[in-house]
Amino acid sequence: MKIQPECLPCLLKRILFETELSTSDKKRQTQALRTACTLLAELYDPAVCSATIATQVHKAVYDALKDTDPYRELKASSNAIATALIPRIEALITASPDRLRASMRCAIIGNIMDFGIDGSSATPQMLTEVFDRLYAEGLGHDDYVKLKNRIKNATSLVLFTDNCGEIVFDKVLCRELKRFNPALHITVVVKGAPILSDATEQDAKEISLQDVVDELFTTGCYAVGVDFTHLPPAVKKALDKADLIIAKGMANYESFSETSYRPIAYLLRTKCDAIARSMNLARNMSAIKLYE
Known part of the structure; x- marks a missing residue:
C-alpha cells in the first residue's frame, strides 16, 4: 500500500507515543521528534510504500532515543x-x-x-x-x-x-x-x-x-x-x-x-x-x- 496523506499524523502520533514511552528527558524527546519530522518531510512520496517510509522514520527515532526497544x-x-x-x-x-x-x-x-x-x-x-x-x-x-x-x-x-x-x-x-x-x-x-x-x-x-x-x-x-x-x-x-x-x-x-x-x-x-x-x-x- 502506498503512503496516504492521513498516514502522516498517524505516524507522528506513534512517534510521540514511543518517545514518551522511552524517556522523560524533554531534550531527548524533542530531538527525536525533530528527527522524525525532518526525515518524514524528506521521505514523503505518494509513490512509496507506507511501511517502507515508517521503517526509516522509526529507525531514526530509535537511534535518536538511544533505545533499541522502547516497547519492551x-x-x-x-x-x-x-x-x-x-x-x-x-x-x-x-x-x-x-x-x-x-x-x-x-x-x-x-x-x-x-x-x-x-x-x-x-x-x-x-x-x-x-x-x-x-x-x-x-x-x-x-x-x-x-x-x-x-x-x-x-x-x-x-x-x-x-x-x-x-x-x-x-x-x-x-x-x-x-x-x-x-x-x-x-x-x-x-x-x-x-x-x-x-x-x-x-x-x-x-x-x-x-x-x-x-x-x-x-x-x-x-x-x-x-x-x-x-x-x-x-x-x-x-x-x-x-x-x-x-x-x-x-x-x-x-x-x-x-x-x-x-x-x-x-x-x-x-x-x-x-x-x-x-x-x-x-x-x-x-x-x-x-x-x-
Missing part, C-alpha cells in the same frame, strides 16, 4: 495479559461447532494489541475489557469458508505474525490449524529485530510458539511489516513454495499488498481509514480477507 515493557505486559485470557479462549473454542473458525476470530481480536495509534488498545489491559464485546461482534468481512477450503487442501502454510500479546492467540490458532489439517507444514515468521510492539524470535520463544509449528523464522531485519529485500533465503524459499500465506495485522498488509504473493489471507482489525479504504472494508472491523 508493553510487550511483556501484553503477553502476560493475553496468556491470562487463554482459559476464556479455550472455552470459546471448545464450545464452538467450528474450532478453527473460533480460534481465528480470537486471533483477530488479538490484533488490537497495538499501541500509539487510533483504533488500537490504549493499554494492554484494554484487551480484557473489550474481548467479549469484539467476539460477540463477529467478523465484518468473512472469507472463512474459502480460506478453510484452502487450508484443507494445503500442504504448506506461512504465517507472518504481528504484535506481542496477539502471538499468544496465534499460538492457539496454529495448534488448531494442525488439528484441522495434521499434514499441514506451518512456518511462522516473526520480526528480525524489535520494532514497535511486534513480536521477535525471543518474544515467540518465551511463549513456546515453536512447539506448535514446524519452523520458526524471522524477517531478518528491522522493519515495519516486511522488507522483502532483506528476507533470509529460508523465508523466501518458504514463501515461494507455500500453498497459502496468512498475514496478521495492518503493517503486513501494507507490505504484502505491494507484492504478487497469492493466495494470501489477511487476518486483522481495520484500525485506520487508509487500510480500510485500500482493502475496500469499513473501519474498526474484524476481517478475514482472502486474495486468490
Whole structure:
C-alpha cells in the first residue's frame, strides 16, 4: 500500500507515543521528534510504500532515543495479559461447532494489541475489557469458508505474525490449524529485530510458539511489516513454495499488498481509514480477507 496523506499524523502520533514511552528527558524527546519530522518531510512520496517510509522514520527515532526497544515493557505486559485470557479462549473454542473458525476470530481480536495509534488498545489491559464485546461482534468481512477450503487442501502454510500479546492467540490458532489439517507444514515468521510492539524470535520463544509449528523464522531485519529485500533465503524459499500465506495485522498488509504473493489471507482489525479504504472494508472491523 502506498503512503496516504492521513498516514502522516498517524505516524507522528506513534512517534510521540514511543518517545514518551522511552524517556522523560524533554531534550531527548524533542530531538527525536525533530528527527522524525525532518526525515518524514524528506521521505514523503505518494509513490512509496507506507511501511517502507515508517521503517526509516522509526529507525531514526530509535537511534535518536538511544533505545533499541522502547516497547519492551508493553510487550511483556501484553503477553502476560493475553496468556491470562487463554482459559476464556479455550472455552470459546471448545464450545464452538467450528474450532478453527473460533480460534481465528480470537486471533483477530488479538490484533488490537497495538499501541500509539487510533483504533488500537490504549493499554494492554484494554484487551480484557473489550474481548467479549469484539467476539460477540463477529467478523465484518468473512472469507472463512474459502480460506478453510484452502487450508484443507494445503500442504504448506506461512504465517507472518504481528504484535506481542496477539502471538499468544496465534499460538492457539496454529495448534488448531494442525488439528484441522495434521499434514499441514506451518512456518511462522516473526520480526528480525524489535520494532514497535511486534513480536521477535525471543518474544515467540518465551511463549513456546515453536512447539506448535514446524519452523520458526524471522524477517531478518528491522522493519515495519516486511522488507522483502532483506528476507533470509529460508523465508523466501518458504514463501515461494507455500500453498497459502496468512498475514496478521495492518503493517503486513501494507507490505504484502505491494507484492504478487497469492493466495494470501489477511487476518486483522481495520484500525485506520487508509487500510480500510485500500482493502475496500469499513473501519474498526474484524476481517478475514482472502486474495486468490
